[in-house]
Amino acid sequence: MVATTGAGLVQSREPDKSGSMTTRPRILYAREQDLCAREFQTLLQDCSLGAIRPAGDPDRLDAMLRGANLIVTARRDEPERPLVGIARCVTDFSWCCYLSDLAVADAAQGLGIGRGLLEETRRIIGPTVSLMLVSVPEAVGFYRRAGMADMPDGFVFKRER
Template sequence: PGKPLIGLARGITDFSWVCYISELAVCKSAQGLGIGKGLLDEARRQLGPSVAISLISVPDAVGFYERIGMKRMPDAFWFARER
């Protein structure tokens, strides 16, 4: 019927200061094709240059975010999950 979903980006923003990307996912078979970068590029285009994008990366994806030009944030804080 429809086309299969191969990637998604989900975020929350105030459209003024920051957009927090809570999920960026690309199916295994489509990884390495530029889908994730394309999703973030489109988010940046829609948000405009005055809105920052932040996210928390799983350890295995850190290299991807660094390769596409995202910078690590030194001033981040965390309450760990208790379960």
């Protein structure tokens, strides 16, 4: 069961392995265009996406953040507000939105944060904008379970470095 406790704030109660109800940590979702490259780098190093992103190149990470015009973050509702997830997008806010990165810290996997980031991104872009992405093979099932349709006719020119 997921209960919305305010704009962008979600807390859920789920049965644990013994059947007792446990409270998952509260997660804050927000648009955060001024996210610093250091926090982005730390998150990438803490998740599987870091293996295929330039996590060791802070200048490139900074350029990636500055080039994205929609950054949605997930933070634990704790004093330090640790970053546990990000959706980094490029959009025209009218027709389409390309989700470049969806990353969730390994320690926060299974808390519904990836789905929460997708939902918050869709809320921000609105119902007239298509959300699309290119998935790593390991995440295809996640996107299908989240309700996204396969897009078989996509094409790409791969980067040279």
